[in-house]
Amino acid sequence: MILVLKSGLSKEKTEELCSFLEKKYGIQTNPIYGSETTIVGLVGDTSVVETEAVMMLEEVERVMKVQEPYKRANRKFHPDDTIVTVGNAKIGGEKIVVCAGPCSVESEDQVLGIAESVAESGALLFRGGAFKPRTSPYAFQGLKAEGLMYLKRARAKTGLPVVSEITNASQLELFIEFVDIVQVGARNMQNFELLKELGRIRKPVLLKRGFANSIDELLMSAEYIMSGGNNQIILCERGIRTFETATRNTLDISAVPVLKAKTHLPVVVDPSHAGGAAWLVEPLSKAAIAVGADGLIIEVHNDPKHALSDGQQSLTPEDFASLMKRLAPVAESIGRSI
Numbered sequence: 473m474i475l476v477l478k479s480g481l482s483k484e485k486t487e488e489l490c491s492f493l494e495k496k497y498g499i500q501t502n503p504i505y506g507s508e509t510t511i512v513g514l515v516g517d518t519s520v521v522e523t524e525a526v527m528m529l530e531e532v533e534r535v536m537k538v539q540e541p542y543k544r545a546n547r548k549f550h551p552d553d554t555i556v557t558v559g560n561a562k563i564g565g566e567k568i569v570v571c572a573g574p575c576s577v578e579s580e581d582q583v584l585g586i587a588e589s590v591a592e593s594g595a596l597l598f599r600g601g602a603f604k605p606r607t608s609p610y611a612f613q614g615l616k617a618e619g620l621m622y623l624k625r626a627r628a629k630t631g632l633p634v635v636s637e638i639t640n641a642s643q644l645e646l647f648i649e650f651v652d653i654v655q656v657g658a659r660n661m662q663n664f665e666l667l668k669e670l671g672r673i674r675k676p677v678l679l680k681r682g683f684a685n686s687i688d689e690l691l692m693s694a695e696y697i698m699s700g701g702n703n704q705i706i707l708c709e710r711g712i713r714t715f716e717t718a719t720r721n722t723l724d725i726s727a728v729p730v731l732k733a734k735t736h737l738p739v740v741v742d743p744s745h746a747g748g749a750a751w752l753v754e755p756l757s758k759a760a761i762a763v764g765a766d767g768l769i770i771e772v773h774n775d776p777k778h779a780l781s782d783g784q785q786s787l788t789p790e791d792f793a794s795l796m797k798r799l800a801p802v803a804e805s806i807g808r809s810i
């Protein structure tokens with residue numbers, strides 16, 4: 473339920489109203505102060521709220537019911553776009569933020585070299601997996617804590633904030649120390665215990681859509697994190713599983729405008745895992761920008777042929793540099809920059 477308050481109501485009066493409603497109905501309130509109008513989102517068991525009585529309150533202009541099960545992530549709760557700021561990156565702002573780096577951290581030299589090169593080409597975030605959720609238990613599982621340490625050195629050298637995937641809540645302390653944005657991978661999108669833990673931290677979370685999950689399920693996963701008080705969430709469309717086998721996954725391009733309509737959270741696209749082939753990264757990136765994505769996550773490897781994971785979809789640093797140049801006019805065509 474959303475209350476639109478009378479225009480010009482003071483912050484003090486709004487706070488008084490919120491505590492009155494919280495005490496009376498045992499719910500939580502979420503005031504959002506706009507330049508003219510303030511709205512208050514009611515969260516919890518709102519079935520006990522007497523709509524008629526609330527409508528009569530002198531501070532209240534209008535009462536709106538929210539049908540969707542996600543509240544804090546809902547654009548109705550928060551009409552303005554959320555911008556997640558990390559280093560020089562404002563994800564959800566005018567500039568399209570590109571995060572680039574290898575699928576897996578393989579060595580210190582590898583990450584330092586790639587990080588320097590992608591920073592020069594215009595990436596604002598650096599990615600690298602240290603805990604790898606591989607389909608086969610015999611495949612490379614990542615350098616773990618050592619890998620996170622190399623990422624921290626890459627950040628010190630280039631100034632680029634780092635993004636890495638967490639696979640278990642027991643790694644949280646390490647991630648708080650070494651990582652700027654905590655990635656939740658497709659395989660863990662509905663690991664609700666992990667999501668609850670991430671709600672308790674105050675670091676941005678990059679939440680990837682599971683390959684067999686609906687858009688509303690993605691939003692409910694964001695809601696899990698937000699219900700713990702962590703509102704800094706970046707959603708990521710990375711392709712879903714369909715009957716089509718020509719590409720690794722099917723990039724659900726419509727998910728971008730649909731998500732942008734349903735939620736105020738920033739939405740980014742991972743063309744590397746969607747297409748599963750280096751040659752598809754460029755067309756999928758262009759499409760993502762054209763439909764309104766706030767950012768891209770692109771796998772870049774110094775030697776894709778010998779990469780320990782996802783070499784087939786990784787660009788070389790040189791290819792990444794020229795891709796960034798070709799994406800610029802697409803961003804400009806929709807009034808954005810990259």
Ligand code: PEP
Pocket residue numbers: 575601605656657658659680710742745
């Ligand atoms: C990754 O980003 O390297 C990764 C494993 O992605 P996803 O969870 O989307 O498969």
Ligand code: MN
Pocket residue numbers: 575576745771781782
């Ligand atoms: Mn990968």
